[in-house]
Amino acid sequence: MYTTDEKLYKKRREFLKLGTAVMLSPALIATKLNALNFIPTTQTQHKITDEKLATSYVNFYEFSTNKKEALKYAQNFSTQNWKIELSGELEKPLTLSMQDILKFQLEERIYRFRCVETWSMIVPWVGFELRKLIEFAKPTNEAKFVKFTTLLDKSQFPDQNALFPTLDYPYIEALRLDEAMHPLTLIALGMYKKPLKAQNGAPLRLVVPWKYGFKSIKSIVKIEFTKTRPQTTWELANPSEYGFYANVNPTVSHPRWSQANERALGELFTKPTLMFNGYEKEVASIYDGLDLRVNF
Numbered sequence: 618m619y620t621t622d623e624k625l626y627k628k629r630r631e632f633l634k635l636g637t638a639v640m641l642s643p644a645l646i647a648t649k650l651n652a653l654n655f656i657p658t659t660q661t662q663h664k665i666t667d668e669k670l671a672t673s674y675v676n677f678y679e680f681s682t683n684k685k686e687a688l689k690y691a692q693n694f695s696t697q698n699w700k701i702e703l704s705g706e707l708e709k710p711l712t713l714s715m716q717d718i719l720k721f722q723l724e725e726r727i728y729r730f731r732c733v734e735t736w737s738m739i740v741p742w743v744g745f746e747l748r749k750l751i752e753f754a755k756p757t758n759e760a761k762f763v764k765f766t767t768l769l770d771k772s773q774f775p776d777q778n779a780l781f782p783t784l785d786y787p788y789i790e791a792l793r794l795d796e797a798m799h800p801l802t803l804i805a806l807g808m809y810k811k812p813l814k815a816q817n818g819a820p821l822r823l824v825v826p827w828k829y830g831f832k833s834i835k836s837i838v839k840i841e842f843t844k845t846r847p848q849t850t851w852e853l854a855n856p857s858e859y860g861f862y863a864n865v866n867p868t869v870s871h872p873r874w875s876q877a878n879e880r881a882l883g884e885l886f887t888k889p890t891l892m893f894n895g896y897e898k899e900v901a902s903i904y905d906g907l908d909l910r911v912n913f
Contacts, residue, residue, distance in 0.1 A: 666738035679774035694815035705842035706760035728826040743807030766839035790834040791847040827893040860913040865894035
């Protein structure tokens with residue numbers, strides 16, 4: 618199912634109570650990550666991005682549009698008593714705590730990650746398939762899309778509290794239900810065998826590896842199942858530059874720059890961008906009949 622370079626890495630036992638890290642609720646005081654027994658990572662022809670780069674070169678506009686400033690403001694972010702609300706076209710609405718989320722069987726997956734800004738990285742995420750959560754939530758037959766919402770908290774996010782915020786908050790993203798149910802679509806709680814840092818989307822985020830990074834919404838507090846396609850934050854902010862699908866496509870340029878090449882963090886030279894970020898074999902069939910140049 619997965620490409621040779623991004624094989625599925627599974628651990629042998631549950632990722633119980635994800636450590637005492639400050640990025641998760643203090644109520645989850647438990648086993649340290651280094652006590653977990655992961656299957657040893659096999660060799661891959663691609664080099665995993667240095668952890669320091671992957672956790673410092675980030676976009677999280679709620680903190681700041683400046684990457685260094687975002688990193689600074691993220692240091693005091695609290696996820697205490699975090700809740701995730703599931704609503705919409707479900708058998709019944711649900712509210713889950715992080716203790717509930719951590720009951721899902723977790724695994725490690727190494728994915729390519731491609732930003733619309735043309736930089737890329739390769740990250741070992743720790744999480745579980747989103748479809749497991751969807752199956753648990755029991756959507757009705759009316760559900761066609763899945764809408765995700767980031768935390769709205771002006772006391773923690775400086776840009777949300779600005780006189781002229783960069784975006785119309787809270788940040789919203791969405792997927793078609795079949796995209797959300799795809800085995801590659803991940804809810805991530807960690808990376809590099811550690812809990813997510815605030816700047817990377819603590820305590821949980823979406824990871825959709827064949828789409829540009831802005832689709833992989835961070836710090837999720839709401840998941841809603843809808844009949845109609847939600848309008849997403851970047852689509853509303855600038856629809857000519859940021860489409861709903863945001864599939865990595867080297868033949869469709871951003872209006873202000875080409876997407877034909879990318880530069881991996883820590884590397885000097887660029888390399889060609891791969892269709893669907895290298896996951897064409899796995900995901901192309903779900904877009905059969907869709908014009909990917911028009912529906913960008």
